Amino acid sequence: MLAYFGYPRAHDDDAERAVRAGMTLVRAIAKLDSGTGERWRVRVGVATGSPIALPTCRFRQKFDEHVRDKAHPLA
Incomplete structure (x- = not known):
């Protein structure tokens, strides 16, 4: 399972x-x-990294590509 905290809305305490x-x-x-x-x-495991800024849902494909390229190898 892979979970994202701070997407699509960030909070000051996402890491916590x-x-x-x-x-x-x-x-x-x-x-x-x-x-x-x-x-x-x-x-x-909890990993931190650069924030992903995606202003609208039309960028969903770009987010999915980033996840596949960056987060899955960590998992």
């Missing part, structure tokens, strides 16, 4: 929101019962 969401996800997955006795595990 990302970290909190990741921590919540880790805690929630740890509580799940796989039914096999095995515990579910998940890892979360």
Whole structure:
């Protein structure tokens, strides 16, 4: 799963929101019962980078290309 914080509307605390969401996800997955006795595990990474400025939805394709080129290799 790949999540973006600050798109399409940025907030001053986007980095904190990302970290909190990741921590919540880790805690929630740890509580799940796989039914096999095995515990579910998940890892979360948070990366920061240059902001992406896309003023209108007609630039959606450009955003998708940026995501494919920049964010997916990190994930």
